[in-house]
Amino acid sequence: MSVRRALEIFALEGVPLVEPGDDLAGLILASLADCGRHLQDHDIVVIAQKVVSKAEGRGVDLAAVTPSPRAVEIAAQAHKDPRIVELILAESSEVLRVRPGVIIVEHRLGLVLANAGIDRSNVEGETALLLPLDPDGSAQQIREQLIAGTGATVGVMIIDSIGRAWRNGTIGTTIGASGIATMRDLRGQPDLFGRKLETTEVGAADEVAAAASLLMGQAAEATPVVVVRGVDLAGIGTARDLLRPKHMDLFR
Amino acid sequence: MSVRRALEIFALEGVPLVEPGDDLAGLILASLADCGRHLQDHDIVVIAQKVVSKAEGRGVDLAAVTPSPRAVEIAAQAHKDPRIVELILAESSEVLRVRPGVIIVEHRLGLVLANAGIDRSNVEGETALLLPLDPDGSAQQIREQLIAGTGATVGVMIIDSIGRAWRNGTIGTTIGASGIATMRDLRGQPDLFGRKLETTEVGAADEVAAAASLLMGQAAEATPVVVVRGVDLAGIGTARDLLRPKHMDLFR
Incomplete structure (x- = not known):
């Protein structure tokens, strides 16, 4: 360089x-x-x-997401929408930590980050945006x-x-x-x-x-x-x- | 901002x-x-x-450093100069991880970092430089x-x-x-x-x-x-x- x-x-x-x-x-x-x-x-x-x-x-309509039992369980621990948690799990290879408000995962891309980088800001309506x-x-x-x-x-x-x-x-x-x-x-x-x-x-x-x-x-x-x-x-x-x-x- | x-x-x-x-x-x-x-x-x-x-x-002459038994022990695990390890321990509030080549600590300033930020590069002679x-x-x-x-x-x-x-x-x-x-x-x-x-x-x-x-x-x-x-x-x-x-x- x-x-x-x-x-x-x-x-x-x-x-x-x-x-x-x-x-x-x-x-x-x-x-x-x-x-x-x-x-x-x-x-x-x-x-x-x-x-x-x-x-x-990469926007996903939350109305079309059906959370799994595991997603429902983690959503209760994390105080999150189970449909968002379903997407987080689907995007991740490993869950590292769960706390109220945050789920730290290893993303399928290898990144360690909160909530699999799934974002609802600057997104219209009931849509979540994946990486x-x-x-x-x-x-x-x-x-x-x-x-x-x-x-x-x-x-x-x-x-x-x-x-x-x-x-x-x-x-x-x-x-x-x-x-x-x-x-x-x-x-x-x-x-x-x-x-x-x-x-x-x-x-x-x-x-x-x-x-x-x-x-x-x-x-x-x-x-x-x-x-x-x-x-x-x-x-x-x-x-x-x-x-x-x-x-x-x-x-x- | x-x-x-x-x-x-x-x-x-x-x-x-x-x-x-x-x-x-x-x-x-x-x-x-x-x-x-x-x-x-x-x-x-x-x-x-x-x-x-x-x-x-903040330079310390290594010749003037006498490592403690604990520093000697950790130095063996980390494959480091015991005198440097003595300084690392003195600068730290907690040792988080020890591996060959690296000691991760919480520095007394609250920073989590390797080797307490102690540095021998760009320093003349047998001197270590503390934060x-x-x-x-x-x-x-x-x-x-x-x-x-x-x-x-x-x-x-x-x-x-x-x-x-x-x-x-x-x-x-x-x-x-x-x-x-x-x-x-x-x-x-x-x-x-x-x-x-x-x-x-x-x-x-x-x-x-x-x-x-x-x-x-x-x-x-x-x-x-x-x-x-x-x-x-x-x-x-x-x-x-x-x-x-x-x-x-x-x-x-």
Whole structure:
């Protein structure tokens, strides 16, 4: 990775509300044109999970969901709608913790997160929005379209706001990536005094995700696409590289 | 918090190697002058833990450390220098996990992190560098000096690269803060469809820390001071606000 001494991070203006079936790359290209912005090589286009899920039709009508007995039981512990819990279970490979208001799971994508990332905010009516089926794949597809449409070799990331052990508050976190070395491995590099760094691997994509999240907002800001310029993470990583394998994890 | 539609993040050039007793705020003011930069209201000045610790004389000569029997025992499990383990234990309120290469503790500051944040990189000779005694206090002191020296009402953060449960790689994380609302509480705010957000609290300062970390590097880059412009987090929070109280934590 090379980094210049300054970063610019800007939100695309005028991205319309996204509907199922929308061509997200097309909307991004139109917004770029509208605000007179051009993508450059090594730009990272960061997209909120919510609009990817919407475009991919990942909304589920809660009226069509019949909770299983297990979902009903966990819903009682978690004080949640059993239909939402049914969806959480269907999206997860393991339930790690259940407390009033929250179910911490390992999502089928390998992410450890609350309520399987299922979201009812910024969603109309009795609909729950699931994470994209394959966020790394979605990022790759959008990236190819953006490269074709602009000629710039950009990276693409899909991010969500995810809670953490030990610390209050969510932060923007990578759930899909394409064309990005998501991890920086500094092991073996010399420090200022020539001593080799021993254990430093940096979750660089997650640092980009957190930075972009500052401009996305969470509520009615409606700026789901942010461009990060000045960090060159060009490479072949995916969001999966950021997942610590279960057998190496000390905190489950 | 208000956020503009673009952020600028820049590293200060020419900050010299920091020595014990150095006036860090003075060095920052000199670097700003050297590179013709001016601080503005709401800028957040983000400083690497390492230089704060160095300036505050938090280096410990390992030759002067006598490990306790408990340190020797844990050092054997962790395959670490018993003298380093002695320092880790002295800096910690609780040992959470011990594995070869790593000791996860609750630091006396409340942070959960590996090896109590004790670092031997970028440190000369047989010296280990401890975290600042009171990073929130250090941030406050530096902030007052920067405001006095520039007239700009800035915030100050001190950050370190910290590992996480479930995910690979460290990311820049807040360990000290002054003049910043470190958490954004969005609960009760309407979303795009007027539905109230239920649980959204954002660890905004940690997003700033991660963003700034992208420009700091870890090895020989020597850019320990970064300015984040365009995120208004003005407020009265501290890094402690980001610590989840132990009794509310599900993953210890």
